Amino acid sequence: MSSKNLTLEELEAMSYDDIALIILNESKKTMKINDLFKKVCDLLKLSEDEYVNKLPAFFDVISTDHRFIMLEDGSWDVRTRHSTKIVIDSEEEDEEIIPEEEPEEEQQEDIFFDEEASDDDPTDDDLKDLVIIDEDEETNG
Numbered sequence: 024m025s026s027k028n029l030t031l032e033e034l035e036a037m038s039y040d041d042i043a044l045i046i047l048n049e050s051k052k053t054m055k056i057n058d059l060f061k062k063v064c065d066l067l068k069l070s071e072d073e074y075v076n077k078l079p080a081f082f083d084v085i086s087t088d089h090r091f092i093m094l095e096d097g098s099w100d101v102r103t104r105h106s107t108k109i110v111i112d113s114e115e116e117d118e119e120i121i122p123e124e125e126p127e128e129e130q131q132e133d134i135f136f137d138e139e140a141s142d143d144d145p146t147d148d149d150l151k152d153l154v155i156i157d158e159d160e161e162t163n164g
Contacts, residue, residue: 025049026066039063039081040088044101047091053098056082 026034026045034042042063047054054062060081064074085091085099092102 031068034066038084039077040084040091042066043081043085043099044090047099047101053094053096053100055098056085059085059099 026042026049029037029045039060043059046059046062046066057078060078061074063081064077069077086093090102091099092105093099094105
C-alpha cells in the first residue's frame with residue numbers, strides 16, 4: 024500500500040501508527056519520531072498546532088505498537104527489518120569466586136558452651152531485665 028495512492032478520506036480513516044508504518048515502509052530508512060509524525064501530519068493536512076498537541080500521544084502509540092522498534096540512536100523503524108539478538112546472561116559466569124583465606128597471625132578463639140553452667144549465674148547480666156508473664160497475665164493486662 025502506498026501513501027500516494029490513498030485519498031485524504033482513506034488516510035483520515037486510518038490510525039496514525041498505520042500511516043507511520045506505510046511511511047517507514049516506503050522510505051526504507053529510519054526516522055526520528057518528530058520527522059515521522061510530521062510526515063503523518065502532512066499527509067493528513069493537519070496544522071502545526073495539531074502536530075504539537077498530538078505528538079506525545081503519537082509517541083505513546085508507536086512505543087507500544089510491536090510493529091515498530093526504537094533504535095539505539097533514537098530513530099524508529101519497522102521491526103521486521105531488524106533481527107532481535109537475545110543474550111542470555113548467566114550470573115554464575117559473571118561471579119568470580121574468591122576463596123576465603125584464614126588470617127595467618129590472628130587465630131580465632133573457639134567459643135564453647137558450658138552445658139553444666141547454671142542458669143542462675145550471677146555474672147550473666149544479659150537477662151536481668153527480662154520479665155516473664157503467662158498467658159493469663161497477658162490477656163488481663
